[in-house]
Amino acid sequence: MGSGISKKKSNIICVGLDNSGKSTILNKLKSDKEQSHDIVPTVGFSVESFSASSINFTVFDMSGQGKYRNLWEAHYNDVDGVIMVVDSSDKLRIVVAKEELENFLQHNDIKNKGIPILVYSNKMDVRDSLSPSQVSLKLELDQIRNKPWQIFGSNALTGENLGEGVNWLAAQIRQYRLKRQ
Ligand code: G3D
Numbered sequence: 001m002g003s004g005i006s007k008k009k010s011n012i013i014c015v016g017l018d019n020s021g022k023s024t025i026l027n028k029l030k031s032d033k034e035q036s037h038d039i040v041p042t043v044g045f046s047v048e049s050f051s052a053s054s055i056n057f058t059v060f061d062m063s064g065q066g067k068y069r070n071l072w073e074a075h076y077n078d079v080d081g082v083i084m085v086v087d088s089s090d091k092l093r094i095v096v097a098k099e100e101l102e103n104f105l106q107h108n109d110i111k112n113k114g115i116p117i118l119v120y121s122n123k124m125d126v127r128d129s130l131s132p133s134q135v136s137l138k139l140e141l142d143q144i145r146n147k148p149w150q151i152f153g154s155n156a157l158t159g160e161n162l163g164e165g166v167n168w169l170a171a172q173i174r175q176y177r178l179k180r181q
Helices: 002-007 022-029 066-073 094-106 132-139 162-180
Strands: 009-016 045-052 055-062 081-087 117-122 149-154
Touching: 009 022, 009 094, 009 162, 022 081, 022 162, 081 094, 081 162, 094 132, 117 132, 117 162, 132 149, 149 162
Parallel strands: 009 055, 009 081, 081 117, 117 149
Antiparallel strands: 045 055
8 A cells, every 4th residue: 555655746835036056956957867957947847756755746847937927827627736945045035935825825736735844945055044043933834824835945056854854755755645545
């Protein structure tokens, strides 16, 4: 039974403003053989597939460009988990990131689902960047009532803490599935 669950494909969407580090994170999370060394800048929308923690992830990588919004909103109805990437060194645009997260959480296809939200407080290596608890306060994560969430400080360049985050997400998705069976 366990393997049946872990083999089921999960749809993870990755959200975050442009330049937050989404492409770098996704490339790091891919297995070494799949890893592309030329990171292609995110242009609006791309679909990435990779596996981690025995769960297959399909990732919709979105940029902050509004014109692609309808395209990625179409994938909201079968989403199992969310990765939100925040640039912890960009203290100005974290306000915009908060608005994006708020809008996302209020979306009809999302608001009543208990899907897990993983937040990477990325670029923690940058001097004077915000700590994960500061980012958590700015994003008002404690206002999220009906979804499990967790924030991890990450450095996408070295990969530090990326695995921890994804393991948390994978465990949450398994629990969510078990609850609904
Ligand atoms: P995006 O896909 O969200 O738009 P990218 O973001 O993955 O393209 O990353 C944007 C820039 O931030 C890249 O730099 C990338 O190397 C850098 N970056 C990503 N994660 C980290 C991190 O954890 N620490 C630091 N210091 N930099 C990071 P360039 O210079 O290629 O634009």
